[in-house]
Amino acid sequence: MLIEEELLLSYGAVIEDYGRSHIIFDEGDIPKFYYQIVKGRIKLNHYNEDGKELILAILSPGLSVCELLLFIEKKYPVNAVVFEQCTVLKLPKSNFVRLMDENPPISRDVNKFLSERLYYKYIMLQNNSSMYADVRIIGVLDYHKSFYEDQRKFSFEVPLTRQQLASMTGLRVETVIRTIKKLEQQGIVKVINRKIYY
Incomplete structure (x- = not known):
């Protein structure tokens, strides 16, 4: 958890529940709130000029949503x-x-968190410019796994479908499916009941 729930509540935070597909904010809105996920997941996306969705991140419990703005x-x-x-x-x-x-240690924690996110975002952007599908996919997996403490091999259950991996990497779904199979043969990922472990 980035900031303890009790501390946020003591500063006036409210708890809100949202259903699937609810839009918390739109591209172009002015940031007015700090959001921290207690339960569930939120995706950050953008639509290009052709209307194709590009998923930039899928955020899990304990993480904040675009706090840098x-x-x-x-x-x-x-x-x-x-x-x-x-x-x-x-x-x-x-x-x-x-x-x-009023809480310098929390401020330092948030700065450290932002620095780590930016670091991994740069790495992911570098990987996404690669011509090789496996480099792009591993970049996305590294980025998402970086949010978790347990960094052991295969400890991370990838919370993304093949379609979402395609949307994050700019690859076709068929390419993602083939590449995941190749990565599994190379011992880089494991697939159990269609779930990817990295």
Whole structure:
């Protein structure tokens, strides 16, 4: 959990429940709240000029949603869409800023978290520019696994379908399916009951 639930509540956060496909914010909205996931998952996406969805991240419990935009005066460059039934802590921006000012250790933790996310995002972007499907897919898997403490081989159940991996890498679904099979043969991933473990 990025920030303890009790601390967020003490600064005025409210708990909100959202159903699948609920839009928390749209691309172009002005950031007004800090969001932290308690239960469920949220995807950050964007649609290109052809209407094709590009998934930028799928966020899990304990993670915050686009918190970096609370530090600058910019509009959201992505949509935040509930991926599965979700419970979220929602804190007004002014209260979040006060929480950061009054709790330097929390502020340092948030800065460290942002730095780690940016680091892995750069790595993923580098990998996504590769001509090789396996490099792109491994980049996405590394990025998502980086959110979890357990980094042992095959400890991470990938929360993405083959279609979502395709949307994140710009590959065709058929290419993702073939590449996952190849990665399994190479011992890089395991597939159990159609779930990918990395």
